[in-house]
Amino acid sequence: MLQPRYNIAPNSQAPVIRRGNAFSPDLQMQTLRWGIPYSKLHSKSQQACNARSENIVEGAGMWNKYRSSNRCVVDSQGT
Numbered sequence: 001m002l003q004p005r006y007n008i009a010p011n012s013q014a015p016v017i018r019r020g021n022a023f024s025p026d027l028q029m030q031t032l033r034w035g036i037p038y039s040k041l042h043s044k045s046q047q048a049c050n051a052r053s054e055n056i057v058e059g060a061g062m063w064n065k066y067r068s069s070n071r072c073v074v075d076s077q078g079t
Contacts, residue, residue, distance in 0.1 A: 008074070010035035018072035034074065 008014045014034040020026050 008034055014074055016072040016074050032072070 002015055005014075012034055013031045015029060016032050016034075017027055017029050018032075020028050
């Protein structure tokens with residue numbers, strides 16, 4: 001059973017919903033490390049935690065490789 005969490009910071013574990021593999025319609029829930037490594041830095045402690053929507057849609061910079069794959073749903077509720 002998952003416990004409510006009120007702060008999920010970059011590089012911490014979070015429950016996500018994703019496909020089992022690229023060709024399967026089946027969804028699975030699992031706990032994964034949250035965050036996107038910033039491509040110019042080699043340290044895993046530096047994570048991107050926000051983005052402008054137009055940069056993601058247009059594929060500008062580091063977001064281009066994430067548009068078509070490697071996506072998941074992070075279930076959260078804010079107040």
